[in-house]
Amino acid sequence: MGHVEVIVKAGKNHRQDSLDRALAGSGFRMTRQRQTVYDSLMSRRDHPSADEVFSRVKKTMPTISLATVYNCLDKLVECGLVRQVNRDRDSTRYCANLREHGHFYCRECGSVHDIDLPSSRPSELGLAVPDGFTVDHLDVNLRGVCPECGAGHQV
Amino acid sequence: MGHVEVIVKAGKNHRQDSLDRALAGSGFRMTRQRQTVYDSLMSRRDHPSADEVFSRVKKTMPTISLATVYNCLDKLVECGLVRQVNRDRDSTRYCANLREHGHFYCRECGSVHDIDLPSSRPSELGLAVPDGFTVDHLDVNLRGVCPECGAGHQV
DNA sequence: CTAAGTGCAAACACTTTGCAAAACG
């Protein structure tokens, strides 16, 4: 029990350190709201929308507003701690996994899963990018059915 | 001149045939609006938003409404003649290129370019999709700077 | 004829903004 405590605390301190550093690095201030939003994202590594983050954060900080959640999320994106994940016209989702990765969207349940990329360089994926194009960012999305939803259908 | 005429006419007839067939195949009716919207998409192979399609189509059909353009585009997507292209929260764009391909978005000018994919199967792109996932669709997006915009910067 | 499609305006969901009050450094 004491052991678990230590790990959790260490995890949280480390988390807070990166937040502190990242905010400072981009010239932003540390606020209770930003910390709470970031904690919420880091503690559950799913892909919540701003509204879902709002709901979660309201439990520990009932006075926070949705606009502030958007604001905090934007700042976290700006300082590079969080990635935005867009799936068609759905609400933007937020992802605290900074590893280069793509996303799998389940057509049935709407869940989002991270998919590792072998490389972030288009040429290594066999993509034929014509001369003259400079590629900054590669975004790979898969659609289909996740194991939970597929199980029912395929016997 | 006569030659060009013939080609253009043939192109248009072929185009109309596919539209006829695709609509019929999905149980939709042919309308002047759908034909005009489809022609507009096919004649300029760029990636216009619904609003841009609306502007273009209004020139030849001034009474058409934006809602109808959305409606027509949706039907064209449903019968498989057109693909939707979403870039973050931007307006949905529409693409009449049915070859399997990805898209390159220029950060500077916002232009969209088609990028050929070597395969539509994730495994052939080296993507590690965990067991149990069924993949229907693969969507690859690149961000960066296109040749026109890049030229100025890199001397 | 009659079901499907159009055109309009109003509704919608998600996101951003303007501004006074509060809080960080």
Added chain:
DNA sequence: CGTTTTGCAAAGTGTTTGCACTTAG
């Protein structure tokens, strides 16, 4: 203390919907 950030409500954007009128088959 001076800025930055918050919280609220209001505006904005892209898209969809409800409904009377029109049209394709």
